[in-house]
Amino acid sequence: MKQKLIFITAIIMSIFFIYGCNNQNNNQYEGKIILEEQGSFAFGGTVKKASGEFNGYYLFPSSNGQTYHSDHGYAFYQIPINARKYPIVFLHGGGQSAKSFETTPDGREGFQNIFLKKGFSVYLVDQPRRGRAGRSSVPVTINPTPDEQYLFNFFRLGFYPDFYDGVQFKKDEETLNQYYRQVTPNTGAFDEEVVSDAMSELFNKIGEGILVAHSQGGGPVFYTAIKNNKVKSLVLYEPGGCTFPFPAGELPNSNNITMPTYLPIKEISLDDFNKLAKIPIVLYFGDFIPKEHSENPFLEEWRLRIELMKIWEETLKRHGGDIEIVMLPEAGIHGNTHFPFSDLNNEEVADLLYKYLEDKKLN
């Protein structure tokens, strides 16, 4: 009897310790980011060499015989413990940097932390001629040009000075302050070939992965996926201001549709176009985009862009493409701006992307 009692005590003690042990783990590290590794590197780019001979006996020598590395991209990566198979590479839009995917303007976690915590390795890119990848092979002049009310309208926070009703953007001064200071200039002309050449080198370096792009980044990622079959899927948030490729002979007829002011289209070979038909592609758009003509030139531009992208979608489907255009409001997600991944409901937006990757067996 007494023996039984002692033995049972022993078992209970043991169970207690095991429980306490696991509990300790769970509590101590719950919600923390635990990294196997993090770091940064340059990828792709070109090298030029000036003619003549370098003379090292001058403190300020001429360029003669000197080299110049430029047109590379920059990536900061983080690999969580027990990372999922495919990393996610994030490419920013026009006038932006990797910052787009970090802390949101209102100070919450962006897609960088959200997808790290979902177990994905994340690569945040500054594209060639932007941010920390500033060295460009072409010259540039940058003038300080006030344009923030234009951005306010084009990015659909509202029609300045009014915010749209229900917009998923925190309407305080510091949020707008952070939002505007996120903008950073080109240090050389935006060039879809230069960016996609470098991005293809990034995938050669890191292997197969998922490529997520915002706005103007949409163009370069098409050409990255065409150049490199290690791109397993394209996720585009509000592509625009970039070139949409159609197969030779299948350009939409601009007599039948009203072309948007800035969504250029171009012909590429059918072979190249078919490469886009081989991977799952999804386009996400936020709220406040009208279905009928609008007197608001910014909303009208977005409406016309989407009309054109629907023709592009049909074309890709005709060639067997796995392509979806998701209008977030139709998926029950309302109030989003041009930056769904940093809007107030970005966790919801992230969950929708996660479900997509799950459906495509890419998680």
Next chain:
Amino acid sequence: MKQKLIFITAIIMSIFFIYGCNNQNNNQYEGKIILEEQGSFAFGGTVKKASGEFNGYYLFPSSNGQTYHSDHGYAFYQIPINARKYPIVFLHGGGQSAKSFETTPDGREGFQNIFLKKGFSVYLVDQPRRGRAGRSSVPVTINPTPDEQYLFNFFRLGFYPDFYDGVQFKKDEETLNQYYRQVTPNTGAFDEEVVSDAMSELFNKIGEGILVAHSQGGGPVFYTAIKNNKVKSLVLYEPGGCTFPFPAGELPNSNNITMPTYLPIKEISLDDFNKLAKIPIVLYFGDFIPKEHSENPFLEEWRLRIELMKIWEETLKRHGGDIEIVMLPEAGIHGNTHFPFSDLNNEEVADLLYKYLEDKKLN
């Protein structure tokens, strides 16, 4: 007897579980970076507003009535679990970005990871008009100008094309490739007032901390510490190309010394100078800097800079300053370039800094 046996078994089982439990923790997370939090934000800066009225009915409106945020800095921060009291803020040098303190050109961990793993919160800055903090209140023209052999010499990798014997730099093509691509241009003139104004705002935001600067960053951090007493210590790696402040009436007499080509000096008020005498300041210099005149113009420039800084050191000591100039070779650390924090022996260089912070009770 039998009871005793069972009871002892129970105790042993328990001990085994506790041991197994701790072991599990240690092995699973050994050498990993465990973050309480990470994120990024803009700090400081100015806002301009163009005269006139904004007209939102144009897709490409004029600047009339629009605003422009600029001259802010950008910081990416990481706070490890159980962080030490004082965060370390890292400010890069000329033509560089926060990348300086991330992965080294040869692919090892930089000061960002090294000091995270030592338990410090780290803030990596892109200064105003650089990298991701690119919006400038002044215009700029950037021309691609080959200059890398000049950098090779000035940064003391060697005398091009020869590396110095024993230099702590991996002599392969990819290391040089990464090293050169780390360079990123100003998107507006370098301005020590603009940078130090923003840096002071950073310390207002994060509170007391240690400020580590490289090269040209040395100047702005003097003025940051003068503007903000939350700066608890200044750590300067190879300051140069920046302005050294002397108290009014105590400028070194350029008749008695040979001034370096580019280490400007200026007079500030005694009150301001005395603020620098209130905090521990350390300057670290690498190897290959001669004590006597050199025909190598780059080494000669470094020699003259250090002669001038020794006068500055005496001046600060005369006013009660806690200041040290450490020539790494004299501390038994050899082969360092202009980038000791990313050289092959950067762990050793980091340990020396850690000991310094320990001595000053800042760890």
